[in-house]
Amino acid sequence: MTAVDPRLSINQATIKYADLATALQVTADAGVQSIGLWREPVNEVGLDVAARMLSDSGLRFSTHCRGGFFTLPEGPERDAALEDNRRAIEETATLAAAGAEGSTAVLVLVAGGLPAGSRDLVGARERVRDAIGVLAPDARAAGVTLAIEPLHPMYASDRAVVSTLGQALDIAADFDADVVGAAVDTFHIWWDPQVFEQIARAGREGRIATYQVCDWKTPLATDVLLSRHYMGDGVIDFGALTRAVIETGYDRDIEVEIFNADIWADAPADVVRRTAEAFGAAVSPHLP
Secondary structure (H helix, E strand, O other): OOOOOOOEEEEHHHHOOOOHHHHHHHHHHOOOOEEEEEHHHHHHHOHHHHHHHHHHHOOEEEEEEEEEOOOOOOOHHHHHHHHHHHHHHHHHHHHHHHOOOOOOOEEEEEOEOOOOOOOOHHHHHHHHHHHHHHHHHHHHHHOOEEEEOOOOHHHOOOOEOOOOHHHHHHHHOOOOOOOEEEEEEHHHHOOOOOHHHHHHHHHHOOOEEEEEEOEEOOOOOOOHHHOEEOOOOOOOOHHHHHHHHHHOOOOOOEEEOOOOHHHHHOOHHHHHHHHHHHHHHHOHHHOO
């Protein structure tokens, strides 16, 4: 088998049905050096246990998914969402400290969609800015970077009112770059006519907190959330996008995050192996 690229990180969503122990095991066994975790599997075992498991695995920790979902108007539900994000910040700091050398304390934020019955997209985006303003001091104190992830516009109503890298950077601009950055995910931004301009801007501003890759192929799944594919199976130009990110000086791990029911149904070890092969073919040739 070809050597695994040392910058590859397996985002746990790619092997969604693997519990934490299995995810860590199959990732390490495949020769992958880094993993991005999700809160639900971490919380199933408890943060302290998860941190020990991560430490024992020898893997780096690249990101924690996810915070956000704070477009609600003022009230108890919004307060609860903010408190949950504070817990996510604490988890991120703890796991980053437990991971191998080179781990990064990055909490990915998915903004949230329009509140029920609302059509006020602008107002929802402003509440995202306000929420990050509330959380920024907690993130700074914990040494965590909040990474705003723009999602493809088809998710604007239910998942993320932040749809472009430019919008994410406009929100982040109010905060120090080590506290608030952006997640650059090829699935969500490949279509954007301004994508290369905005990647360059993100680099100048020091805002690229994580680079995530997977492919886009049509027809989309009935549930468009599950429409991500292995790199090379779709239409995304990983060469151009990866070179643009690398030219900014980005030198961190690169995560593969795939939501796909057919891939989830495969054995986790097989998925990690195929992910490493696809990464090696589509992404690695464009890395220094």
